[in-house]
Amino acid sequence: QGQLVQSGAEVKRPGASVKVSCKASGYTFIDYGISWVRQAPGQGLEWIGWINPYNRNTDYAQKVQGRVTLTTDTSTTTAYMELRSLRSDDTAVYYCARLRGIYGDNVVWGQGTLVAVSS
Amino acid sequence: EIEMTQSPATLSVSPGERATLSCRASHTVSSNLAWYQQKPGQAPRLLIYGAYNRATGTPARFSGSGSGTEFTLTITGLQSEDFAVYYCQQYNNWPRTFGQGTRLEIK
Numbered sequence: 001q002g003q004l005v006q007s008g009a010e011v012k013r014p015g016a017s018v019k020v021s022c023k024a025s026g027y028t029f030i031d032y033g034i035s036w037v038r039q040a041p042g043q044g045l046e047w048i049g050w051i052n053p054y055n056r057n058t059d060y061a062q063k064v065q066g067r068v069t070l071t072t073d074t075s076t077t078t079a080y081m082e083l084r085s086l087r088s089d090d091t092a093v094y095y096c097a098r099l100r101g102i103y104g105d106n107v108v109w110g111q112g113t114l115v116a117v118s119s
Numbered sequence: 120e121i122e123m124t125q126s127p128a129t130l131s132v133s134p135g136e137r138a139t140l141s142c143r144a145s146h147t148v149s150s151n152l153a154w155y156q157q158k159p160g161q162a163p164r165l166l167i168y169g170a171y172n173r174a175t176g177t178p179a180r181f182s183g184s185g186s187g188t189e190f191t192l193t194i195t196g197l198q199s200e201d202f203a204v205y206y207c208q209q210y211n212n213w214p215r216t217f218g219q220g221t222r223l224e225i226k
Contacts, residue, residue: 105153
């Protein structure tokens with residue numbers, strides 16, 4: 001089923017940007033979509049967006065639209081999530097997940113990356 | 120946006136008993152519904168996809184049912200490792216949405 005390994009924790013100031021990486025292995029990277037999900041401390045799961053690594057089509061949640069960009073690098077089988085103009089309520093653990101096919105459920109999850117936004 | 124509502128928020132059940140968790144969608148999601156289990160400090164883990172298909176490694180005591188707007192996750196013969204938070208998610212429409220979760224605790 002493969003594996004996803006994410007980059008390490010980040011601490012950022014309000015207004016800054018962060019870029020989280022998600023290194024995929026053990027499967028054909030372009031055959032499966034990747035979604036990004038976040039979880040604020042003590043809260044539930046929030047879907048952020050999705051990318052098709054084959055054609056780089058994306059879809060984003062309204063809440064982060066305009067501040068988030070999902071990209072992929074097929075040469076390194078790595079997905080990236082960049083979030084700009086960070087606010088305190090962006091503090092969360094960010095997960096990437098490999099989908100079933102291009103559009104399905106989240107089959108394999110990364111270990112999560114804590115992004116803390118604090119002045 | 121399709122809203123997913125889970126009930127109850129917290130469920131207290133004794134080991135060995137049955138737990139029934141519900142998930143309701145604000146509009147039909149066909150059978151494009153998944154259930155995830157999350158334990159403290161861990162990433163979510165896929166349990167059920169397509170409303171009733173067990174994911175690889177999901178024990179047979181977990182079963183999913185429903186279609187359209189009403190879904191149920193049933194866990195029979197609860198074991199200690201089953202006490203966790205459970206989320207449903209629809210993947211029929213954009214944006215994908217999760218329920219707020221049901222915490223399953225030991226009674």
